[in-house]
Amino acid sequence: MNQIGRAIPRLEARAKVTGRADYVHNIRVPGMLYGKIFRSTVPHGRIRHIDTSAAQAIDGVHAVITGEDIRAIIREPYFGPAFHDQPILALEKVHFVGEPVAVVLSPDPHIAEQAVQAIEADYEELPPVFDEVEAATSSAIVHDVLRPAGTFADLKHLAGRKNTNVTLDYHLRRGDVEKAFAAADRVFEHVFRTGQVLHVPLESHAALAEPGHDSLIIHTSTQTPSFVRTEIARLLGWPENRVSVKVPFLGGGFGAKVYVKLEALAAALALIVRRPVKIALTMEEQFYTISKHATTFRIKSGVTKDGQVTARACEVWWNGGAYADIGPRVAQKSGFTAAGPYDIDNVRIDSTEVYTNRPPAGALRGFGVPQLVWAYESHTDLIARELGIDPVEFRRKNILRDGRPHATGTIMKDAAIDKVLDRLAERMNWQAPFDRGNGTLKRGRGIAIGFKASISPTTSGAIVNVSADGSIVLYTNTIDMGQGSDTAMAQIVAEVLNVPAETVKVVHGNTDVAPYDMGTLGSRSTFHMGNAVRLAAEDARAKLAALAAEVGLPVRTNYDVKELFRKRYGMQAGNMIGAGTYIPRYTAPDPETGQSDNVTPFWMIGGTGAEVEVDTETGHVRVLRLVNVADAGKPINPKICKTQLSGGAIMQLGFTLYEDMVFDGGQVTNASFADYKIPGFRDVPVMESELVAAAQETGPFGAKGVGETSTFGVSPAIANAIQDAVGIRLTELPIKPEALLRALRAAEGRPIEEDS
Amino acid sequence: MSTRRDIRFTLNGRPVGVAVDTSRNLVELLHELGLFGARESCGQGLCGCCTVFVDGEAVSGCLYLAVRLDGKAVTTIEHLDADGNLSLVQQAFVDSGAFQCGFCTPGFVLMTHQLLVQNPDPSEDEIKHYLSGNLCRCAAYPEIAEAVRAAARAQKQNPRQKPEP
Numbered sequence: 001m002n003q004i005g006r007a008i009p010r011l012e013a014r015a016k017v018t019g020r021a022d023y024v025h026n027i028r029v030p031g032m033l034y035g036k037i038f039r040s041t042v043p044h045g046r047i048r049h050i051d052t053s054a055a056q057a058i059d060g061v062h063a064v065i066t067g068e069d070i071r072a073i074i075r076e077p078y079f080g081p082a083f084h085d086q087p088i089l090a091l092e093k094v095h096f097v098g099e100p101v102a103v104v105l106s107p108d109p110h111i112a113e114q115a116v117q118a119i120e121a122d123y124e125e126l127p128p129v130f131d132e133v134e135a136a137t138s139s140a141i142v143h144d145v146l147r148p149a150g151t152f153a154d155l156k157h158l159a160g161r162k163n164t165n166v167t168l169d170y171h172l173r174r175g176d177v178e179k180a181f182a183a184a185d186r187v188f189e190h191v192f193r194t195g196q197v198l199h200v201p202l203e204s205h206a207a208l209a210e211p212g213h214d215s216l217i218i219h220t221s222t223q224t225p226s227f228v229r230t231e232i233a234r235l236l237g238w239p240e241n242r243v244s245v246k247v248p249f250l251g252g253g254f255g256a257k258v259y260v261k262l263e264a265l266a267a268a269l270a271l272i273v274r275r276p277v278k279i280a281l282t283m284e285e286q287f288y289t290i291s292k293h294a295t296t297f298r299i300k301s302g303v304t305k306d307g308q309v310t311a312r313a314c315e316v317w318w319n320g321g322a323y324a325d326i327g328p329r330v331a332q333k334s335g336f337t338a339a340g341p342y343d344i345d346n347v348r349i350d351s352t353e354v355y356t357n358r359p360p361a362g363a364l365r366g367f368g369v370p371q372l373v374w375a376y377e378s379h380t381d382l383i384a385r386e387l388g389i390d391p392v393e394f395r396r397k398n399i400l401r402d403g404r405p406h407a408t409g410t411i412m413k414d415a416a417i418d419k420v421l422d423r424l425a426e427r428m429n430w431q432a433p434f435d436r437g438n439g440t441l442k443r444g445r446g447i448a449i450g451f452k453a454s455i456s457p458t459t460s461g462a463i464v465n466v467s468a469d470g471s472i473v474l475y476t477n478t479i480d481m482g483q484g485s486d487t488a489m490a491q492i493v494a495e496v497l498n499v500p501a502e503t504v505k506v507v508h509g510n511t512d513v514a515p516y517d518m519g520t521l522g523s524r525s526t527f528h529m530g531n532a533v534r535l536a537a538e539d540a541r542a543k544l545a546a547l548a549a550e551v552g553l554p555v556r557t558n559y560d561v562k563e564l565f566r567k568r569y570g571m572q573a574g575n576m577i578g579a580g581t582y583i584p585r586y587t588a589p590d591p592e593t594g595q596s597d598n599v600t601p602f603w604m605i606g607g608t609g610a611e612v613e614v615d616t617e618t619g620h621v622r623v624l625r626l627v628n629v630a631d632a633g634k635p636i637n638p639k640i641c642k643t644q645l646s647g648g649a650i651m652q653l654g655f656t657l658y659e660d661m662v663f664d665g666g667q668v669t670n671a672s673f674a675d676y677k678i679p680g681f682r683d684v685p686v687m688e689s690e691l692v693a694a695a696q697e698t699g700p701f702g703a704k705g706v707g708e709t710s711t712f713g714v715s716p717a718i719a720n721a722i723q724d725a726v727g728i729r730l731t732e733l734p735i736k737p738e739a740l741l742r743a744l745r746a747a748e749g750r751p752i753e754e755d756s
Numbered sequence: 757m758s759t760r761r762d763i764r765f766t767l768n769g770r771p772v773g774v775a776v777d778t779s780r781n782l783v784e785l786l787h788e789l790g791l792f793g794a795r796e797s798c799g800q801g802l803c804g805c806c807t808v809f810v811d812g813e814a815v816s817g818c819l820y821l822a823v824r825l826d827g828k829a830v831t832t833i834e835h836l837d838a839d840g841n842l843s844l845v846q847q848a849f850v851d852s853g854a855f856q857c858g859f860c861t862p863g864f865v866l867m868t869h870q871l872l873v874q875n876p877d878p879s880e881d882e883i884k885h886y887l888s889g890n891l892c893r894c895a896a897y898p899e900i901a902e903a904v905r906a907a908a909r910a911q912k913q914n915p916r917q918k919p920e921p
Contacts, residue, residue, distance in 0.1 A: 019861070
């Protein structure tokens, strides 16, 4: 039965269109208390005093808990995947406006909310630092001492370091960049910036912790149930099997719900008051929880006069905010791709992540890559224009092809960069004349391509359970947050065990029954979990074959499973368990040079073409058409893959034109959908998505990840199109009408005066 | 500090009498009654996740005080397949893959019902305009537009009609 490549509807489609899909928000248990969080009002300060007496006196308040109450039951209440730097509630210091300082518990969430207003905190304010470049050398130090978690080898050397905000300084060295610059015909240098933005899944984070007498169940909206279990067990000093993490569907994740967010707080509170505690954030509180790094990227290229890039130097600063979260991995994992999908002999990359007194930054759909592509593809277009070479031709000349070494030294394989570029140019009808608009409405078009490595080395495990009636359950800790993983995994099981995918049941997100998985992030699930699921299903198939031999049935590719079990057990009884674990091969990069012969299990390739219309009277940009071309290997469910492509591109369109966290003295001032505008129906241009014919040899049935791929090229494609339309180059995201209008007017020689 | 008031209203065709806290909004009341299809997301009436029908008209449940329901009729997403069959709109959403995470989906489905009652043959621009008060962070907008067109076609061809909300 051919289950791979079928565009079947999602398994949970009916539950979702009827409003009956399960989310953490729906869960209520007897005796449950609601927690509401009191947050810091200063960006950096020492806590002098927290007065909770008035809050505690309010009728209906069960308890008010501070960081010191938590320290009484958890001696070292600090968590985080890269650094153990984040206290469950603030201790001694606060590090950003919005940091959780205390929690009110009440059976009535409205009373808890009201009581939060009655808490008062007194801080000795310390000088803050907000800018990522300043923070690298600032005398304002966010954390007194660095506390790497010990999980990652390249962070261990930072343990105990003082007087620095640098959480990671990653370096790549290949060839001799300075010599190549000296020999180049032309050298180009530009600086690009991106603002801080955030995920805002429509389901805000929620966690419900239920304490037992020697155990804890946490229902939570997490993308990483296995990590949550390990981290909560570590904090409590418990064996992992006493912590159960259960995850229903997620109302969106995009990286906001990786690692620990509310789980440690809910767990600690539940253990302190010995009652179930639920914490559900409001939309505003998402702005104080996790975000995407603001960046500054200085990029310099040496080029021959016929358009060969011979050297590239990249300096990237990542604004990590007040807690490291997974930011240091972003700086490294994305950092090594900062020179772009080009074949360049001499490359230098310095990628530095810093603490600042802003809300923390972590992983957001692309893990830093969209910020990098924004810079290198804007830069690439600028060079092509300066040299008078067509931007597509310039890219084609320099592109990194299979068989050639990437800047890390890894030889490219199954990376259809050339095909993506070719199909993009064809779809954009690049050679044909283009309607350039008229009057005050000017049109332009642009393209951009990018690539990303998969996170590695990471592990996934899966269990396939064949029941005596032949029906099948898959146990997996990959979380379906909208990307359609349950359906894709069911298709893999179905392909191996020769049943229709629609008949496979997927039990996801339950650490009591499903094996370890590193996490649903970085577009890793189709490849890693997909391989584990395939192995588990093959294991079950092999065991069924052995059973057939045992009971004297002919060994075939397909069995009457009922008959097998009846023959073995004399009735409809028993089951067959198949298990699979997958870890790809990987070579850790050299710490000095970043060189590795196998830096990633697979590459994701994405290209975007944009057609825009600029209103020269207002600076307003209308995107008319977005074309997204991707190498996702051989897609398991092409329909779902294409929905991922258009969804990712529209999200990145928001980060390109509308979204920006605005700060005043460290306080975000637009923490609501009234002021922080995400793309709506009217912002959606004509969307086209294409998956090029490709295959990932090591992927399950040739497949690989696709969830982030369309985010790569959107921003630079739009900026390139704007320059094509009106000759103005903007170097900072988001591209707001005001910035473009100012630039247009300045270019006309009639600049708009700055407000005094 | 809270006061309660007795109200009576119709919920998905059935009479309900409850004592409701005057500070509760409609979404909170529905959750207390075990219906979770209407969800609070932005809390400002801007995203449409909390859409329900009150006396046949779509409202933002997060901005609608529950006490105001007294004497009114409420229809939620859970009512659309009360007879065990998906509505034409729901079926179109399934067929078009018009959702990802599903959190905003009930709001889009209900608004599409209301759109097709008012305008059985909406243009592309009318679809975009009518649904511009609903947000989808997964950005399944192209598929949602496709579903609305498919539902409009199905409604034209198929006499099987759901009771109007």
